[in-house]
Amino acid sequence: MTDLDASGATAKCVCFTLRKSARTAGKLYDEALKPSGLKNTQFSLLGALNILGEITVGRLADEMAMDRTTLTRNLQVMVRDGFVENVAADDARRRVVRLTKAGQSKLAEALPLWRRVQSQVLTSLGDERWRRLSDDLSAVHAIAQR
């Protein structure tokens, strides 16, 4: 990475900078999670379901700040692999998703791997700096969603 990158619109672009960080972080977490067979996105999805329990797709999309249709596709992969089940709800318009036993096991298997890489990053970054970064990212998120 030369300093050519530091000049011009591209490097100063908030969006590009965020995507770049997301790419590199994603690669790091994917590598760490590899023994579990989960990707970082899938781990996050199972983790969210573990916390939220039975939930509709739309509400889960809101919680995770994801596009509803993206979530549908991502869930399809997890359903196919037996980690999530997608069942009808009272209101026949809605469907609720939830972790299966296999999904809970897989999450439990992946959790130590996640903890390790997360701890590595936080140690390198410093808890204080992560709090600050997290706050600033929330601000960006709030601005972008407005």
Next chain:
Amino acid sequence: MTDLDASGATAKCVCFTLRKSARTAGKLYDEALKPSGLKNTQFSLLGALNILGEITVGRLADEMAMDRTTLTRNLQVMVRDGFVENVAADDARRRVVRLTKAGQSKLAEALPLWRRVQSQVLTSLGDERWRRLSDDLSAVHAIAQR
């Protein structure tokens, strides 16, 4: 977004937080760039080529911190649309990519749109805070790439 999201591993995950911000920022910039027909990723790509000039795919991938093969696919779209040309270099192993006239025009057309949304974000966020955020993201990037 309720505060359920604030509990548990998912919300605290550095990777998930970064991806979330990247998603929302991407949507915002995509919307702003829509009149030009470019997506934020394509705008960044053309912008980088405008700064860097003729360059090999591998080197461009390094500059943009992207996977080589991802860049190949993204470039194919831009070549198809006539904004980039991919030509043979001296060394027959290598190929160099560069903006076409149409690519320069398209970039010039998109630039004001980008400036507007970028300026909106920076105004809301504050220049100071963006500098800090940018620094922190660089730190994450450096940690993840190590």
Next chain:
DNA sequence: TAACAGTGTATGCATATACACATATATATC
């Protein structure tokens, strides 16, 4: 010069992402 190691790029496959649109159901209004 034939074999081989190195370099640069592209392709096969799979997942992630989101817009436009279609489908299905529930609720409100007349």
Next chain:
DNA sequence: GATATATATGTGTATATGCATACACTGTTA
């Protein structure tokens, strides 16, 4: 009760992303 409207979800299509691998060419070495 029929029709319009609102709500919830899924599909078609397209781009973005990256690992594993194959291909193409260069340069070296036996």
